Amino acid sequence: MTDESLLERRVSSREVYRGGFLRVHQDMVRLPDGAHAQREYVVHPGAVVIIPLLGEEGNWRVVLERQYRYPVQQVIVEFPAGKLDAGEQALTCARRELREETGFSATEWARAGQLHPLVAYSDEAIDIWFARGLSAGARHLDEGEFLEVFDAPVEQLMAWCRDGTITDAKTIIGAFWLQQWLNGQWQPDWQRPPAEPEPAA
Structure with a gap:
């Protein structure tokens, strides 16, 4: 088993919010089948x-x-x-x-x-x-x-x-x-x- 058939590749990324310690990113990714999708996620320091x-x-x-x-x-x-x-x-x-x-x-x-x-x-x-x-x-x-x-x-x-x-x-x-x-x-x-x-x- 490999991960290749599951990976999503980042096409573009932008920061849409920056707070005191959290940031929100909105990325466009290329899916394994070649289609594109949007991903929104919180960036956390750990x-x-x-x-x-x-x-x-x-x-x-x-x-x-x-x-x-x-x-x-x-x-x-x-x-x-x-x-x-x-x-x-x-x-x-x-x-x-x-x-x-x-x-x-x-x-x-x-x-x-x-x-x-x-x-x-x-x-x-x-x-x-x-x-x-x-x-x-x-x-x-x-x-x-x-x-x-x-x-x-x-x-x-x-x-x-x-x-x-x-x-x-x-x-x-x-x-x-x-x-x-x-x-x-x-x-x-x-x-x-x-x-x-x-x-x-």
Whole structure:
């Protein structure tokens, strides 16, 4: 099997909107049969999601957030997450976002993979990271950012995914990876990056 019979080739492209961190492009593409079609999509800088673990093996709890998400007009329960700054590496972003949003720092990190949450209309890619060996500290929220941080047993997380309390895609995918690990179907490759410098006051 090859991809050649499925590929769409860009013929032209124009930016139709540029916002604070999102851009919208409108492209004309040539389809595999030679016909032309229009594609509109959101250009995103990329992001990370973190599954922070408190406790120890056999008794893990996860750190979660409650945050109002304006597009869906709901308070959403989700794992800590955030977008990449220009030129920023995913692990650097994960460490920064965990500290800024929750106040926690972690001694051990493991990458689970990457997800594309909106492939029909965005190029957004989210790196999935596990964090353990947490120590508490001060939060440093962005201006205009309001969220509540709490922790819950893994069993509660899974129940909320099943009953629809949690609908956030990256959190459900993170819960899937967590379940795979706890069931022994996947083993994280834990690493201990150098200690982070203290954030400026």
